Amino acid sequence: MSEELEALTARVRACRICVDKPAGGPLPHQPRPVLRPSSSARILIASQAPGTKVHLSGMPFTDASGDRLRSWLGVDSEEFYDTDKFAIVPMGFCFPGQDAKGADLPPRRECAPAWRASLMALMPQVDLVLTIGIYAQSWHMGAARRPSLTQTVMDWRAIWAAPTDPKVLPLPHPSWRNTGWLKRNPWFEMDLLPFLRSEIRYRLA
Numbered sequence: 001m002s003e004e005l006e007a008l009t010a011r012v013r014a015c016r017i018c019v020d021k022p023a024g025g026p027l028p029h030q031p032r033p034v035l036r037p038s039s040s041a042r043i044l045i046a047s048q049a050p051g052t053k054v055h056l057s058g059m060p061f062t063d064a065s066g067d068r069l070r071s072w073l074g075v076d077s078e079e080f081y082d083t084d085k086f087a088i089v090p091m092g093f094c095f096p097g098q099d100a101k102g103a104d105l106p107p108r109r110e111c112a113p114a115w116r117a118s119l120m121a122l123m124p125q126v127d128l129v130l131t132i133g134i135y136a137q138s139w140h141m142g143a144a145r146r147p148s149l150t151q152t153v154m155d156w157r158a159i160w161a162a163p164t165d166p167k168v169l170p171l172p173h174p175s176w177r178n179t180g181w182l183k184r185n186p187w188f189e190m191d192l193l194p195f196l197r198s199e200i201r202y203r204l205a
Helices: 003-013 052-056 064-073 111-121 133-145 151-153 158-162 176-182 187-205
Strands: 043-046 086-088 128-132 167-171
Touching: 003 064, 043 187, 052 086, 052 133, 064 111, 064 151, 064 176, 064 187, 086 133, 111 133, 111 187, 128 133, 151 158, 158 167, 158 187, 167 187
Parallel strands: 043 086, 043 128, 128 167
Antiparallel strands: none
16 A cells, blocks of 8 residues: 555544534444555445444445455455555445444445545545445446436446446445346346456456
């Protein structure tokens, strides 16, 4: 990691903005920012926010969602956690807590405005961004995002063909809560995943 990116990452990991100057209600627990930026990885996983297990482990995707995501990508844990191969920078760095039904809350609103542009500027080598969920898609795709997540992911070919740098592939969240979505949209596993895996292999070769 470059010295500049390492210094910025240290500042992010010490961040307390969602407790000290929150946008709305403060974080309901002590901050524990989780991210794995890189100065060499060509692939960026732009995820949503840590869940309960990741909040405890301090490592992204150390849960069932991570198992499913690695399966989608066609990589093992060793490759996935190699920062020469993958950068993992969520939209929200800390576990945001849960709602009354036990579902994770959206990423904290403070993180992206405070840090994301600076982090991206120090990772110019990234040429593929995997945008997981609507929050990452909104930030990285802007007006190119379709009205719904399903429409955005379904239109992945047109999104890929657009003259953008870095390239973007939209994905649903790999949570078990989206198992029904996967069953209703079999094209995702039949069409998008083989293409995704081929692009991953190309960049890891």
